[in-house]
Structure formats: structure tokens, C-alpha cells
Amino acid sequence: MTPERFLALLESCGADLGRWPDAERDAARALLERGPADLLAARAEAAALDRELDAHAIAAPDALLIDRIAGAAMSSAPHAKGGAQARRARSWWRAPFPSRAGWALTGLAGAFAGALVVSAALGDSYPPAAADWQKRGTAFSDRAADWSEE
Amino acid sequence: MNDDDPDAELLARVGRGEPRAVREMVERKLGRLLSLAERLLGRRSEAEEVAQEVFVRLWKQAPTWQPGRARFDTWLHRVALNLCYDRLRRRRDEAADDDVAEAEADPAGAPDALLEARQRGQRVARAVAELPQRQREALVLQYYQQLSNSEAAELMGIGIEALESLLVRARRSLRERLAAEPRRNDDA
Numbered sequence: 001m002t003p004e005r006f007l008a009l010l011e012s013c014g015a016d017l018g019r020w021p022d023a024e025r026d027a028a029r030a031l032l033e034r035g036p037a038d039l040l041a042a043r044a045e046a047a048a049l050d051r052e053l054d055a056h057a058i059a060a061p062d063a064l065l066i067d068r069i070a071g072a073a074m075s076s077a078p079h080a081k082g083g084a085q086a087r088r089a090r091s092w093w094r095a096p097f098p099s100r101a102g103w104a105l106t107g108l109a110g111a112f113a114g115a116l117v118v119s120a121a122l123g124d125s126y127p128p129a130a131a132d133w134q135k136r137g138t139a140f141s142d143r144a145a146d147w148s149e150e
Numbered sequence: 151m152n153d154d155d156p157d158a159e160l161l162a163r164v165g166r167g168e169p170r171a172v173r174e175m176v177e178r179k180l181g182r183l184l185s186l187a188e189r190l191l192g193r194r195s196e197a198e199e200v201a202q203e204v205f206v207r208l209w210k211q212a213p214t215w216q217p218g219r220a221r222f223d224t225w226l227h228r229v230a231l232n233l234c235y236d237r238l239r240r241r242r243d244e245a246a247d248d249d250v251a252e253a254e255a256d257p258a259g260a261p262d263a264l265l266e267a268r269q270r271g272q273r274v275a276r277a278v279a280e281l282p283q284r285q286r287e288a289l290v291l292q293y294y295q296q297l298s299n300s301e302a303a304e305l306m307g308i309g310i311e312a313l314e315s316l317l318v319r320a321r322r323s324l325r326e327r328l329a330a331e332p333r334r335n336d337d338a
Binding site: 008021052053065066072074 | 181194201205293294315317325328
């Protein structure tokens with residue numbers, strides 16, 4: 001590998017050789033082992049940028065979101081409406097001893113019911129929040145239905 | 151789909167209509183999809199909607215999946231990318247004037263280290279969001295999603311040289327933006 005090619009890959013793929021093309025990784029390692037100061041300095045600079053990029057982390061999904069998305073996918077697929085796939089999905093979600101997904105939905109329903117009780121107790125101050133929650137759930141269902149028509 | 155596709159077995163179970171397999175698949179892939187969509191769209195809520203739409207499609211198409219071509223993970227990225235493109239196009243059409251990279255308010259009372267890490271992340275997120283769209287796509291696919299150059303290039307419909315060129319420009323631009331930002335703050 002030429003130093004020029006090394007620098008080009010450094011500029012495009014960053015300092016971690018694991019992200020470099022498979023076919024060029026060994027040649028890059030061999031070049032680095034010879035210890036050229038300019039390439040090592042360039043690699044340190046690329047590593048600094050990599051560290052900055054890594055600060056842009058995305059929050060991992062929680063169990064509630066996983067359950068919501070799995071449930072929405074299974075309940076909205078069109079071909080599943082009358083098929084065995086849908087029946088299995090529906091029975092799973094209506095199982096008498098719900099799985100974690102079932103409990104999560106039960107929890108959501110409980111929270112919603114609780115919000116209504118609090119809302120009723122406090123008069124008309126809080127219904128908008130409950131309505132927003134309901135509207136958001138409907139928006140997801142509608143979006144899924146759009147796909148079902150494809 | 152390749153024979154050594156790590157998702158093949160689970161995908162077959164999804165295709166047979168096993169609801170638990172769907173949940174397992176969501177558990178396995180949701181983080182990756184959110185990582186892609188949130189970095190491209192800049193909004194968590196939209197990223198979640200995109201991810202949901204991807205899984206609706208998966209549930210619908212898994213029974214008729216034809217193995218032998220792309221890896222399943224690549225197919226998943228293709229679908230998610232298309233959904234992100236649709237939304238970005240719609241945004242341009244609507245000429246939305248809100249700042250997609252606007253940082254969320256910092257939580258009051260967060261420990262200093264946590265706050266600092268959060269601010270660093272928001273600073274990078276803003277810089278990534280300001281990149282031209284194709285540069286941002288290249289960076290997200292190759293760096294953050296850790297796809298190979300050939301997979302990323304294929305998804306973007308370009309050659310490997312073009313991808314490398316986009317990556318070089320993206321990284322140079324980010325280096326400049328990130329170096330410039332503290333100076334802008336000092337000036338304020």
C-alpha cells in the first residue's frame with residue numbers, strides 16, 4: 001500500500017482499521033508497523049475526529065418501545081387480517097397470561113385509565129394530555145394502515 | 151440472502167408467522183434502525199415511526215422472502231433509507247423552517263459529567279445534521295452503521311470511489327465545523 005492510499009483511506013474511513021476495506025487492511029497494518037511518523041500523526045488526528053463522532057450516541061430502545069413496535073407491526077399487516085398469521089398474532093397478544101409485551105400494554109392501559117381518573121378528579125385541566133396520547137397512538141395505526149394498501 | 155446471513159433463521163420464523171420471532175427481530179434490529187433514522191432525520195419521534203413502518207413491511211413480506219441476494223440487514227437498511235428519503239423530500243417540499251438539529255433542553259440538575267457528554271453529543275449531532283444530505287448518508291451508513299464500503303455504496307446507488315469521496319468531504323467538513331464551534335461560542 002502506498003502512503004497516499006493509506007492517507008486516502010484514513011480520510012474516508014477513519015483511524016480504526018476495522019472499518020477499512022477487508023482487502024486493504026493487512027497492507028495498512030504492514031505499513032503502520034514500519035512506523036512512518038507522518039502516517040502515525042495523521043492517524044492520531046483521524047482518531048481524534050472518531051472520538052468526537054462517537055459522542056453522537058443514539059438512545060437504545062426500551063422494552064416498551066420494542067413491544068409497541070412489534071405489536072403494531074403484527075396487528076397492521078393486511079394479508080394477516082384473516083390468515084393464520086394474524087390469528088396467531090392476535091391470540092398471542094390476547095393470551096390469558098401475557099408475556100412482557102402483554103404486561104407492557106396492560107400497563108399502558110392502566111396508565112391511561114389512571115390519567116382519566118385523575119383528569120376527572122381535577123375537572124377539565126388535564127384532558128388535553130390524555131387526548132394527545134390517544135391521538136399519537138392513532139397516528140401510528142393510521143401510518144401502518146397506509147402501508148397495508150401497497 | 152446469503153447462506154451465512156446471521157438473520158436467516160430468525161427471518162424464516164418471522165415468515166412462518168411466529169409472533170415471538172417478530173418481537174425477537176424487533177429487539178435485534180430496532181436499535182440499528184433508530185440509529186440510522188435518527189441520525190438522518192434528526193428527530194427521535196420520526197425515527198420511531200420509520201422503524202415501525204419497516205417492521206410492518208417486514209411482517210408483510212417475510213412469508214414471501216426470496217433468499218439468495220442481499221443480506222437481510224442490507225435489505226432492512228434499504229427500506230429504512232427509502233422511508234427516510236421520503237420524509238426528507240416531504241420536508242423540503244413543505245419548506246419546514248424549524249431546526250431539525252435543535253438540541254433538546256438539558257435536564258435540570260443533571261450531573262456535570264453527564265451534561266458535558268450530552269452537550270458534546272448535541273454539538274456533533276448538529277454538525278452531522280448540517281452536512282449535505284449525500285455526505286451525511288455516506289457517513290451514517292459507513293461509520294455509524296458500520297456497513298462495509300461496498301454495502302454502503304450499493305445502498306446509495308453509487309460506486310465505491312464516489313462513496314470514499316463523499317466520506318472524505320464529510321469528515322473534512324465535520325473537522326472544520328467542530329473546530330469552529332467553540333470559537334463561535336466564545337464570540338457570543
